Amino acid sequence: MFGARFHGVDLTGADFYHVDLSGARFRNIDLSGASIVSADLLDVTVTGDLRDVVVNEVDVVPLIEAELNRRDPDRAAAHPTDADGFRAGWELLARRWEETVARARALDPTQLQESVDGEWSFIETQRHLVYASQAWVGRGILGEAAPWHPLSLPWDQAPDMPGVPRDREVQPSLEEVLAVREHTRATVSGVIERLTDEQLDVEHTAPDDGVWPYGTHTVRDCLATVLDEEYEHRRFAERDLARLETPTT
Structure with a gap:
């Protein structure tokens, strides 16, 4: 099984015992409720949504959150709790994206279509943020059944959904997107x-048509998702722009 590839496999409830996973790569996986005992975690990198993660009897999430906020004092503003905070956080993210876009404009336009280490290109990132806003505000809050623009780009593992575009081949210019x-x-x-x-905890139910986001969500949750998407994808974009700015040898 050395070098085996698992794609689209459901291993819910599986039991791994005396298994060598050294050098393995995990991407877009669900480890909710997983229990890892007597593991060697050396030189391990983890990114993702972390909640109630206990390592050696210590919940490490508050420690990680505090360190991330220390590294970027603006990060807390992007995760607000009241209406004024959402306004301030949204304005902050707009200013920071203006800086990032200015940095992107300095590159050759073809570089903005390039993927770095298999991640979305800069253009694809902009397209995904269009989708996120349309999904969580247009659909989640305003109740629009199909707010999609043809350039909207859902997450890669999203199922095919009625009327939702996902054209990965089109390459719009920066100005178009x-x-x-x-x-x-x-x-x-x-x-x-x-x-x-008062509006933050008002619930809205999306149309029952098999299109994400499903079900009922509060205005708070919808807007928090949009702000988090804006913050995190800008961070990823800055990381990848730094790579594109560095000539390869």
Whole structure:
């Protein structure tokens, strides 16, 4: 089984005993409720959504959150708790994205279509953020059944959903995709500008048509998801732009 590849496999409840996973690569996996006992975790890198992660009887998530906020004092502002905080966080993210886009403009346009280490290109990142805003605000809050622009790009593992575009072959220019971004950002801004603390916990139910996001979500959760997407994908974009700016030898 050395070098085996598992894709789209459901191993829920599996039991691994005396298994060598050294050098293994895990991507887009669900380890919710997993128990790892007597493991050698040496030179291990983990990124993802961390909640209630206990290592050697210590919940490490608060420690990680504190360190991330120390490294970037603006990070806490991108995870607000009240209406004024959402307004301030949204404005902050807009300014920071302006800086990132200015950095991207300095590169050759073809580089903005390039993937770094298998991640989304800069253009694809912008397209995904269009999708995130349309999904969580257009659909999740405003109740639009199909708010999608043709350039919207769901996450890679998303199932095919009725009417939701996912064209990975099209390569719009930076200006084309930024124009779409501006339109969707204006929609989000309109919601946040009118937001009150009382509205944050109001629940909205998405149309029952098999399209994500399903079910019922609060305004708070919808907007928090959008801000988190904006913050994290900008961080990834900055990381990858640094690689693109460095000539390969």
